[in-house]
Amino acid sequence: MQINTSLIQAQRDALTPILKPDIRIPFKILCYDSYCEKRLSTIYRVGDLREMCITLHFNLDQIRERLHGVTAIYFIQPIQTSIEKMVDDFNRDLYSEVYINFSSPVENTLLEYMAKELSKISGAVQKIQKVYEHNLDFVALNHNFFNLENQVVNGLFSIIIALKIQPLIIFQKNSKIEQIAKELIEKLKQFEINSDYPLLAIILPDRDIDLNTLIMHSNTYGALLHDTLNIQYNKVKLEDQVYDLSPQYDDLWLQACNLALPYAIDKIDNELNDWNTQYQQVSQQNQEISSALNAIDLVPQMNQQKKMVDSHINLAKQLTQIAKQKSLDKFYQLGQSILQNDTVAINDYPQSEDTQIEQSKEIDKLRLLILMLLNNYNQQEFKKFEQLFSIKNEKYLNILSNFKQRVASNQNNKQQSAYKSLFAAITSKMPNSGKGLLKNVQNFLSQGKKSAIVQMLENLFLNELKIDELQSILTMYDSRVKNISRLEFGLLQTIKGILVCFTDGACYNEYAELSEFAKSIKKVIIYGGNKIYNAEEYLLQFQ
Amino acid sequence: MEIASSQYRDITQQFLSKVHIKLVALKREQPNQFLLTAKLAKEKVDAANERLQEFHTTSQSTGLFNDQDYKLNSILSQVKDDISQIHIHLNQLKTQLNNDLNQSIFDFVQQKAMKTSDSFKKLVQSHTQRIKQQEEKRNRLNGERDRVIKRVGFNQKYQKLNETEEEANHQSIQMFDQKQNEEKLVSMQKIESMLNDIAGVFQRVGTMVRLQETMIERIDKYTDEAQVNVSKGRKELQESHKRISSNRGLILKVFLILFIFAFIYIVFIL
Incomplete structure (x- = not known):
């Protein structure tokens, strides 16, 4: 069965029913709260929305005028404040036809509250075409990188559903993560998952196994950028300008994010040279009608390319300056x-x-x-x-x-x-x-020392001798049998990929290491956590 | 038990069951003129796209012996009509860009129309190319046929009857070719003039680049701008606060000195 291991693609697929509720609607506008804005903004650009006939899009906090005659699509988190804002829109009679989408399942009381409030406004309920609830509690930052924004159980559940996989949940015994894992398992038990779906090992380690990676200095482009300039949902702000680091639209970012800085700079430089050669070729073409027309066709694409290279040159320049100074x-x-x-x-x-x-x-x-x-x-x-x-x-x-x-x-x-040393014994024996x-x-x-999580994955999937030792540390829930089952060696051959989620902070540094490891085992590794920290943000929690 | 493969659930009925008022059907609003025109324009664009698709499939099946030029040309002129109508609609819409919604819808339709005219242009170009190639092929074939016939004539003199027949055949083919060539020439000229028309209407590179820029904008741009504005506003407030507080100090000093003078004046001079 064809599966898609790209979180971005999965998120796109999951968002489509929201944005295209009915193909007969000629023009639509989209309204979202800040929570849902993050889900949309890492995936879609204005052009994508236009492609789906959405001509305007608003944050609920934005001042909006009355727009009758068009269909409005709401995409909000099922929480009191967002529902209040939406009810207020109905009060002001902003739109004439409305579709409502909730990012996660709605609590009954909230739905009742909404019904009660809308009943008070004459004609409000009649405007509502459909109400849907979705499972969209994760932000896809890259094809294999996610942020759960502290919605860990719902978030992991959303990912499992969006990726269309059968999970094997492997978590650490006697750790903070155990409670979360159990909640997730309870939630999964209530659902029937298609048995044709491929297996994905979901590893839930305790952050205590490795604080080093979060704190130490890194050498990769992505991690250094996050440390020095702070990447917020694929955006970097530098001198009042926002740089968009989109893995879909910015090929350079996709390739260079996890490279060591010197390699990344090389890559950027090469891209610039390529662009210059292409530019020269285009401008040297003879002045025939057909080639002129072709050149015009190339303008938007080359313009975009140039913008991408320019933004990375600016970022890398700033980054190297800071790196040199400090x-x-x-x-x-x-x-x-x-x-x-x-x-x-x-x-x-x-x-x-x-x-x-x-x-x-x-x-x-x-x-x-x-x-x-x-x-x-x-x-x-x-x-x-x-x-x-x-x-x-x-x-x-x-x-x-x-x-x-x-x-x-x-x-x-x-x-x-004792527990720590047991783990240390496993991890430190690696040559x-x-x-x-x-x-x-x-x-x-x-090249740095392998981080604890990489060592753990090596032991779990590549080292036959360690599996018994790991048995005492890790528990595995198998969704195929809906029960706990024994860890066996050889799991790697049966699974499609691995997902690693930290519930106490994830970082770009670890992301780079796991991406490297994924290459060596030729499997997909998806990584993320409740929040993506840079070192300073992480440490400031410990004041 | 729910099936997890369905990523979303329709809860409209669940919601409506919680509404305890009697729902009266609303009068349907008449959409305004702008939206109607925009809808028309969009439908025209969609129709043009469909025609282009048809053109594409038809031209794929066109070969040396299956000439569908007539059909292709009629599709092309239909698309051309569509595009010029879209252009009329767009010009109408242009006069009513009085709010963001209208502007965005206008941009949307314009963008779509541009894409369509672009693929139209490309199709026409490749079509012309193909006609030229076919023409060359035909000429080459004709040349070969001439040679073959000559050889036949030299070596097999006793088949004179056959030869003359061939000759006659050849001549009629040539005549047919000539006629076809003329037709082609006319249609090519037609196509070229169409191409120029379209190019004149839609080759506004500036607009294209501007639209392209919006296309790759992040959708949370507003939120960012709002944040930047807030931080700018805060900075300005701080600065003005600083200015005011420094002024305040100066005012106090002036008053203090005035008071001292007044005091001296009252106590010692009066």
Whole structure:
């Protein structure tokens, strides 16, 4: 059976019935709340909406005028505030014909509330053509990258339905995730899933297995952009300009997101050269009618291409400038050394003469110090660095002391450490190949240690000897038999792909690592979490 | 038990069952003139697209011996009529762009019309190309036939009767070809003039680029702009606050000095 492992395609398919309720309607307008706007905006551009005869689109918060004669499609989250806003539109008699779509199943009380409020307005109920509820509680950021915005159970359920798969849910025992996994399983048990659908292993690990990846410095284009300029739902704002990083419309982003920065810059440069050659070819063509017409045809496409290349040049320029100023490459290397239990000399840290620059690096210093704490780095050495860095930001100091306490209590808590060490035993036995060689590779090009989640997947799918050990840590729910079943080696051959979801934060760094791993096992790996953090956002939770 | 493969559920009845008032049918509003014209234009565009599709399938089945030029040409002139009608509609619509909705609908129809005229143009181009190629092929074949006939004439003199027959045949073919060639020439000229017409109407590159720009806009652009405006507004407020507070300090100082002078004046001079 043909399945589609692209979340974007799945989201597109799921959104189509909303946007095309009836093909006979000549013109439509679309109204959505901010929650649903995110689902639409990472998938569709204005042109796509036009293609579906939607000529105008509004956020419910936008000031709108009365538009009679057209059909309005509402796409909202089933919550009180959004329903209130919609009822208000009916009060103002904005549109003459309305379709209502809820992003997730509506609670009965809310539907009653809506019915009651609309009954008060004369002629309101008659305007309603249809009411639908959907399962659209995830944002597809890329073909294999998602954000659940804290709607974890509904979100995962939506993904399972949208991808048309049978899930094998593998979660960590005795962890925070267990409750969520059980809720999801309960929800799944109430549904019948087509037994022709392919299998997808859904891995729900505890964030505690790996905080390093969220905190350490990365070398990939996507992760660095998110760390320095903050990517919000595929948008980056830089000097009042919004850059759109769409995997569908921006081929460069699709290719370069998970590449190490130098490779990404190479790619951008190549793209620019290609464009220039094409431009020259077009402009050198002779002035015949037919070739002139062809050239005109090329204008919009080339214009778009140029815009894409230009935006990446701007972003990469800004990024390299920041990376150079803050010597992020050095931080990356120091982080890697700490992970590999190498001692780092205080001289390795490039201190700048400029106090302002040093101050701008406080978050990076904090990240390095926390990385040392998490990896039981030598106490005395840690103190040296702490002194050298002398962080002044109150918030950051709070976070640091918070982490010190956490680490200390973790060491005292024997039960937890026993569990942790069991896991560590599994993950740390992986050989670190070519460790000596890597040191010679300069800057961002050095390859890092495999993150815990990648090691976990390796053990689960590639290492026959580890499966018994993992049995005591992981539980697997098989939706085919609607029950818990034993983990067996050889799962990889039966599944179509793997989905990894963290319920305590996901990041671009981990996304890049899993994409790399996916290539090596030749399977699709879909990754995401309740929220996509950059290091600073993540740490600020620990104030 | 629900089937999970259905991604959405129609809950209209469930909703209506919760409405406890008597529903009176609403009078259907008459859509306004603009929307009606826009609808007409859109239907014309759709019709033109269908015709183009028909043209495409017909021209695929056209071969050297299955000449459907007449049919193709009539489709082309129909499409041309459609396009010029669409253009009239668009010009009508253009005068009524008084709100966002009308503007967006106008853009939408215009965009669609442009796409149609574009594919029309491409079809005509490839059609002309194909006619030219067929013409060349035919000429080549004719040349070969001449040679074959000559050889037949030299080697097999005893078949003179046959030969003359062939000759006669050949001549009639040639005449037929000539007639066909003339027809082709006329139709090609027709097509070329059509092409120029259409090119004149729709080759406004500026509009194309502008429409293209809107097409790739993110749909949350408004939200972003609103945020940017809010942050700009805040900045300005802060600045004016700063200005005002610095003014306030100055005013206080002036008054303080005035008071001191007044005090000195009252106490010591009066």
